């Protein structure tokens with residue numbers, strides 16, 4: 001199969017697909033903001049979606065928010081629908097990179113990945129759905145490699161902070177890092193905060209289908225990664241974390257799956273030492289635990305049945321105690337929200353043999369940033385795209401379907417994120 005040239009001779013460096021979605025609109029604003037950092041007109045971009053009218057409204061709004069009236073006239077609009085392959089092909093032929101914000105990805109993602117691979121456009125998504133992410137690796141990994149196309153999944157809050165955080169922790173560690181635990185805490189201001197319904201739906205269908213993920217993983221036929229040094233102990237379903245001084249639970253998002261895939265890639269392709277990883281999220285005090293347990297049990301029960309899923313989808317606020325909502329967070333809520341990932345790593349100094357005894361060195365790093373879903377996610381997604389555009393030599397030698405860590409381990413993505421408000425530091 002001939003390799004398709006993905007070069008800036010295409011009319012747009014970036015096309016934002018799903019620009020009319022809740023997240024898409026903030027990705028549009030972030031691209032507009034970032035484009036103005038470079039010399040005028042350097043970054044050529046367009047927005048895409050299934051409704052011309054809605055897309056024009058998005059430009060109108062972004063023009064107002066950013067005080068850039070020129071957005072209304074200077075940014076092109078492409079109409080494309082996931083259900084119409086020709087429209088997707090036409091969109092992909094015009095783009096060096098498609099930023100795909102159309103989710104749930106399990107329903108809408110694959111045709112876009114296919115169109116990108118067939119038409120030579122790189123694909124970046126913000127999926128937090130392991131089944132979609134790993135399924136794309138299985139189904140399109142070799143074709144993307146043949147075509148020289150990079151399909152890089154989970155480039156939002158899921159899972160750039162966790163995946164790049166583990167890589168950063170290893171880079172900063174003096175010796176051989178063998179295990180990392182991360183603890184996520186989210187803070188919101190006096191008006192609270194919430195996550196838009198789009199992510200709620202992705203979570204509902206993801207959990208309902210978790211059986212399929214297990215059978216998908218068997219198809220990779222992977223050997224378990226070797227455990228170097230002491231085995232990392234798994235914590236319980238609920239525990240008091242001394243690290244973040246609050247109760248914590250295992251993090252059920254895509255981070256563990258993404259970090260594990262990255263570690264496999266780095267071990268197999270670059271002979272790196274695999275880092276064991278455990279991901280946890282703080283839940284606060286006893287009041288929150290009671291709410292969480294109640295909501296969690298109801299969720300696990302309802303998600304198994306079609307009527308239950310319909311109920312969950314119809315009433316996100318009620319069943320999630322206000323964590324998810326159909327309206328999504330307000331701009332004011334977003335401004336007052338932030339996240340912090342605390343990484344606790346352990347390993348062996350150079351003079352110590354990891355097969356002999358317990359780790360003798362520790363490190364603590366932090367990744368922190370603004371509101372996770374609609375401020376940090378667009379920043380991470382856009383910086384991932386700029387890394388592809390500006391640092392092709394730092395990417396893996398051939399195209400393929402990659403995690404952020406696998407694609408960007410040798411790039412300056414962390415520096416780029418530091419400059420744009422997602423900060424990595426050693427404590």
Ligand SMILES: NC(=O)c1ccc[n+]([C@@H]2O[C@H](COP(=O)([O-])OP(=O)(O)OC[C@H]3O[C@@H](n4cnc5c(N)ncnc54)[C@H](OP(=O)(O)O)[C@@H]3O)[C@@H](O)[C@H]2O)c1
Nearest residue numbers: 018020021022023081082102103126156157158196198199
């Ligand atoms: N990684 C992270 O941390 C993170 C953060 C935020 C969001 N996300 C993920 O991003 C995805 C989107 O979330 P959201 O809250 O923005 O959802 P949303 O508001 O429902 O947006 C969905 C978008 O998909 C478009 N769409 C739906 N069907 C389509 C079709 N057939 N053809 C073309 N476009 C179609 C919608 O277009 P219309 O406007 O025309 O309906 C809309 O633009 C979800 O999967 C969510 O989990 C991830």
